[in-house]
Amino acid sequence: MGPEEFRRAGHELVDWVADFRSGVAEHPVRSRVAPGDVARALPGAAPEQPEPLEALIADLEAVVVPGLTHVQHPSNFAWFPSNASLASVLGDLVAGGLGALGLSWQSAPALTELEQVVCDWARRLCGLSGAWQGTIGDGASTATLVALLVARERASGGSQRSGGLQACPAPLTVYCSADAHSSVTKAALLAGYGVANLRLVPVCQPGREMDTRALASLLGADQDAGRRPAAIVATSGTTATTAFDPLPEICALAKSYGAYVHVDAAMAGSAMLLPECRHLFEGIEEADSLCWNPHKWLGSILETSLLYTRDPAGLVGVMATDPSYLRSSRDGTVVQYRDWGLPLGRRFRALRLWALLRLEGAEAIRARLRRDLDNAQRLAALVGRTAGWSLLSPVQLQTLCLRHHPQGCDGEALDRHTLAWCEAVNASGRAHLTPALLDGRWMVRVSIGAEGTEWEHVEALWALMQAAAQASS
Numbered sequence: 001m002g003p004e005e006f007r008r009a010g011h012e013l014v015d016w017v018a019d020f021r022s023g024v025a026e027h028p029v030r031s032r033v034a035p036g037d038v039a040r041a042l043p044g045a046a047p048e049q050p051e052p053l054e055a056l057i058a059d060l061e062a063v064v065v066p067g068l069t070h071v072q073h074p075s076n077f078a079w080f081p082s083n084a085s086l087a088s089v090l091g092d093l094v095a096g097g098l099g100a101l102g103l104s105w106q107s108a109p110a111l112t113e114l115e116q117v118v119c120d121w122a123r124r125l126c127g128l129s130g131a132w133q134g135t136i137g138d139g140a141s142t143a144t145l146v147a148l149l150v151a152r153e154r155a156s157g158g159s160q161r162s163g164g165l166q167a168c169p170a171p172l173t174v175y176c177s178a179d180a181h182s183s184v185t186k187a188a189l190l191a192g193y194g195v196a197n198l199r200l201v202p203v204c205q206p207g208r209e210m211d212t213r214a215l216a217s218l219l220g221a222d223q224d225a226g227r228r229p230a231a232i233v234a235t236s237g238t239t240a241t242t243a244f245d246p247l248p249e250i251c252a253l254a255k256s257y258g259a260y261v262h263v264d265a266a267m268a269g270s271a272m273l274l275p276e277c278r279h280l281f282e283g284i285e286e287a288d289s290l291c292w293n294p295h296k297w298l299g300s301i302l303e304t305s306l307l308y309t310r311d312p313a314g315l316v317g318v319m320a321t322d323p324s325y326l327r328s329s330r331d332g333t334v335v336q337y338r339d340w341g342l343p344l345g346r347r348f349r350a351l352r353l354w355a356l357l358r359l360e361g362a363e364a365i366r367a368r369l370r371r372d373l374d375n376a377q378r379l380a381a382l383v384g385r386t387a388g389w390s391l392l393s394p395v396q397l398q399t400l401c402l403r404h405h406p407q408g409c410d411g412e413a414l415d416r417h418t419l420a421w422c423e424a425v426n427a428s429g430r431a432h433l434t435p436a437l438l439d440g441r442w443m444v445r446v447s448i449g450a451e452g453t454e455w456e457h458v459e460a461l462w463a464l465m466q467a468a469a470q471a472s473s
């Protein structure tokens with residue numbers, strides 16, 4: 001495809017995307033396709049001859065759009081917001097069009113330096129000190145893996161340069177709350193700590209933050225038994241209930257045991273843009289690294305995940321590579337982001353966040369986040385004063401955890417009721433919610449924060465939930 005054909009097709013596709021977005025609320029939120037439907041609707045082999053753009057657009061409409069659960073829908077309340085602001089989409093279009101190759105500073109100086117600038121803009125917006133330096137990766141799962149690799153090397157005195165973990169005299173241990181995201185367990189296992197050395201610290205009630213007394217006794221017991229506490233992963237905004245682990249106490253304990261602290265603020269990190277929410281992150285300056293995903297609530301498209309560290313040398317010491325074909329006269333004077341993470345060839349991810357921040361401005365983004373916080377409190381007030389309904393944890397940000405409890409309905413019967421009314425809402429196509437287990441019992445999460453969600457959509461959801469719960473009682 002040459003530039004002129006791209007121009008014509010690109011205009012048409014941008015129009016198509018704009019039409020899709022302006023009509024997204026017309027689609028059922030949850031996809032109705034069955035497994036295999038999408039694959040069956042497409043040819044088994046690639047065409048030998050070029051097809052017209054119209055054929056591709058026809059398949060987008062007939063196959064792809066129905067094959068998606070529409071997280072950009074204003075009545076999507078499932079999982080966490082996954083906002084793909086159109087400003088950020090434009091940034092990604094440019095990234096693709098430029099086709100830059102981020103292997104080294106020299107291969108794309110602007111890719112590196114724009115990433116440095118955008119990470120610094122985001123840091124300032126969050127009120128974080130100048131001690132942090134950032135990089136943009138694909139997600140919080142990778143960020144936690146990277147943090148645990150750095151912690152492993154720090155605690156083991158650079159074991160990878162000799163016999164690796166297998167030669168360590170003492171097992172290295174990792175700690176996170178029992179409510180931490182599954183990616184923490186995954187990262188600890190991938191980094192070689194072993195499940196026997198991962199401690200899921202109990203949480204306090206009702207806030208579900210990490211119980212630091214339990215953490216202290218686990219740390220003490222491990223040390224007494226000859227193990228070496230290597231890392232604590234604290235969560236600021238857990239996935240199930242948006243709980244905030246107490247960072248000052250966690251960081252103080254970490255310091256006394258020489259352990260590394262990584263803060264997983266994947267979803268809630270966006271709240272740092274709001275000065276009135278920063279108290280939730282008190283103590284964060286004492287951590288070693290932190291991650292938040294602007295690709296969740298903030299609005300940058302997927303795979304815009306910020307990892308900040310106070311010690312870039314720690315990352316470089318673990319992940320640096322120096323193949324001869326990547327050397328240049330600038331080495332040693334510039335940042336080589338390939339040494340801050342896993343991939344060698346990196347996309348121009350910074351453009352998505354740059355475009356979002358420049359084309360929308362921080363003020364409008366903050367106003368949207370405040371709108372969502374306000375809508376969450378309004379819904380919480382309605383739930384709180386309605387008989388039969390209860391909130392199961394404090395509403396710290398934009399997520400509510402709730403249950404409808406018909407009289408005399410307990411235990412497994414209550415689970416069946418919860419799953420039934422939630423499924424009725426989801427099957428209606430008019431809204432989408434996520435059921436989740438809390439202390440072994442099902443509840444429903446309402447995660448407010450899709451870009452298009454206004455109070456009218458939350459009100460409509462509340463009516464839908466009440467009708468569904470009534471019908472299944």
Ligand SMILES: Cc1ncc(COP(=O)(O)O)c(C=O)c1O
Pocket residue numbers: 080138139140141142181183235237238239264265266267293305
């Ligand atoms: C607290 C928390 N950590 C980590 C993740 C995983 O993030 P990612 O999909 O960017 O790997 C999530 C996802 O929702 C999360 O809520």
